[in-house]
Structure formats: structure tokens, C-alpha cells
Amino acid sequence: MxxxxxxxxxxxxxxxxxxxxxxxxxxxxxxxxxxxxxYETHPPVEVRGPLEWFAFAIISRQLSRASAVAIHHRLVERLGGSVTGERVVSAGAQALRDVGLSHQKAETLLVLAQHDGLLDPGVLATMTDIEVRAEVEALPGLGPSSAQRFLLHYLHRPxxxxxxxxxxxxxxxxxxxxxxxxxxxxxxxxxxxxxxxxxxxxxxxxxxxxxxxxxxxxxxx
Incomplete structure (x- = not known):
């Protein structure tokens, strides 16, 4: 605080x-x-967009910070320097697993990347908290906690x-x-x-x- x-x-x-x-x-x-x-947070990695925020949040589940950071860096390197929907989908689930994501985490990130249009900052700015929660919670592998933390820590909703x-x-x-x-x-x-x-x-x-x-x-x- x-x-x-x-x-x-x-x-x-x-x-x-x-x-x-x-x-x-x-x-x-x-x-x-x-x-x-x-809203102040100090993520240990550079987050350049909503998808990358979710990527690190997904990677971090049940892992130490050091392990999550290492996997995130490998993921960014594998994707050519940034986590975008197009690059994640193009890489595929096996490439995500190869950098250290579990099967479930790889599938969750891949599904999220396939719905990357939802994470367009311009679209998000027009959505209510309830609408954002409904869209995020509808995606496999993401639940209420993920949606709420995204609203709080990334979108800065009060x-x-x-x-x-x-x-x-x-x-x-x-x-x-x-x-x-x-x-x-x-x-x-x-x-x-x-x-x-x-x-x-x-x-x-x-x-x-x-x-x-x-x-x-x-x-x-």
C-alpha cells in the first residue's frame, strides 16, 4: 500500500x-x-499490453516469482520480443510448453490469444466492469479472480x-x-x-x- x-x-x-x-x-x-x-503494482517483468499482463498472471500461478520471470522471459524471446495474439497463435501450444508452461497454462494462453480482440484497449475502455468480468470468465482457465485482478491491477477500475x-x-x-x-x-x-x-x-x-x-x-x- x-x-x-x-x-x-x-x-x-x-x-x-x-x-x-x-x-x-x-x-x-x-x-x-x-x-x-x-492500483500501484510492481510486476517484475515489462508488461506492454493486456495480453502480456494475462500471460504473466497465468505463468505465475503456483510458481515462485523467479521461476515465473524466467519462463516469461523465455516466452517473450520465443515470440520474437513481444506477446501478441498473432504470435501466440502462430507459435502454437507445443512452443508454449517448450518454454516451460504447463499443458493447462499453454492452452489457457492460447485460447486467450485467439480472443485477443477482446483485449483491445479501445474496446476495454467502453466496457463496464460487469461486461469485462463476463467476457474474461467465459474463457476456459480464467475465473472470477483473474477477471477481478485484471480490472483492479491493469484497468484501474475503482x-x-x-x-x-x-x-x-x-x-x-x-x-x-x-x-x-x-x-x-x-x-x-x-x-x-x-x-x-x-x-x-x-x-x-x-x-x-x-x-x-x-x-x-x-x-x-
Whole structure:
């Protein structure tokens, strides 16, 4: 969680003011932290477009960062310097497996490349969050988590809430002083007061967990 302070954008200030004004256990932490950049990420590879973002996200599943980076670099080299739909489709599934992708990951990336028109930045800019989620989740190998993280980390949409993320739920459990971990369904309901800035609420919750409980078991990608 990166505090932006006096450098805060209008959206960051508005999110902090709104979330901090609620009669809510998160509000005190928001007021303490101040405005934040809800979207800032530090991918260890260069990401030059939506397909390449998904490619690294797919490669990274259940792998260490070092292994994922190595495979991504081999993939980029194999594809001639960039991950595009045309180059992935032309290379084929076997070439993807040859650089280190599992069979399932290769098939997922290939299907996504075949639907590369969906990932055109101009098209994405016209789509609502619900429309993006529906399109992404319809593709084999990609589910709600992939769609939500794409909306949050790549498209920078302000109202994305990752109810399935364990770290998010651990933070809510701690802030609300509950004696048991909450479920994703309960977390989703809990997030309703945080609209229309649930991306910011998600990042504040990650920040709370990281600063108060440095060793957390969730996957906050």
C-alpha cells in the first residue's frame, strides 16, 4: 500500500475522504493512512499490453516469482520480443510448453490469444466492469479472480472487491474483531458500504494486514 499524501490525485483524495467518513471499522485505518494509490503494482517483468499482463498472471500461478520471470522471459524471446495474439497463435501450444508452461497454462494462453480482440484497449475502455468480468470468465482457465485482478491491477477500475482473497478477509476479521474467519460471501456483503471505492478498500485492507500482520497467508498478487 503506497501512501500518496500531498501527491494524491483527485480520485485518491475522494476515496480516502469517503471511506474515512464512514461509521465503520475500516474508517479509522483509512484516516490514519491517508490517500493511497490503490492500483500501484510492481510486476517484475515489462508488461506492454493486456495480453502480456494475462500471460504473466497465468505463468505465475503456483510458481515462485523467479521461476515465473524466467519462463516469461523465455516466452517473450520465443515470440520474437513481444506477446501478441498473432504470435501466440502462430507459435502454437507445443512452443508454449517448450518454454516451460504447463499443458493447462499453454492452452489457457492460447485460447486467450485467439480472443485477443477482446483485449483491445479501445474496446476495454467502453466496457463496464460487469461486461469485462463476463467476457474474461467465459474463457476456459480464467475465473472470477483473474477477471477481478485484471480490472483492479491493469484497468484501474475503482470499485473492484476481492472477496475471495484470504488476506482481505483476514483484515476484515481483525478490524471487526471477529472470533472466526469470515467467508467470501460474508466479505462481499461487508463491502457494500465501501462502494464506489471498493478497489481502495481492498488496498487499504491489504495494507492493514501487511503492516499489522507481516506474515499473512493470503494471495494478494
Amino acid at each position: 503506497t501512501r500518496t499524501g500531498k501527491r494524491a490525485t483527485e480520485e485518491q483524495r475522494a476515496a480516502a475522504e469517503y471511506l474515512g467518513s464512514l461509521d465503520d471499522s475500516l474508517a479509522r485505518w483509512v484516516r490514519s493512512a491517508g490517500p493511497i494509490d490503490a 470499485d473492484v472487491f476481492l472477496a475471495n482473497d484470504l488476506t482481505v478477509r483476514e483484515a476484515i476479521t481483525a478490524l471487526d474483531q471477529l472470533d472466526h474467519a469470515i467467508t467470501p460471501k460474508v466479505a462481499e456483503r461487508r463491502s457494500e458500504p465501501w462502494r464506489p471505492y471498493r478497489s481502495y478498500a481492498t488496498s487499504y485492507l491489504w495494507g492493514y494486514a501487511w503492516e499489522h500482520y507481516p506474515v499473512v497467508s493470503g494471495d494478494s498478487g
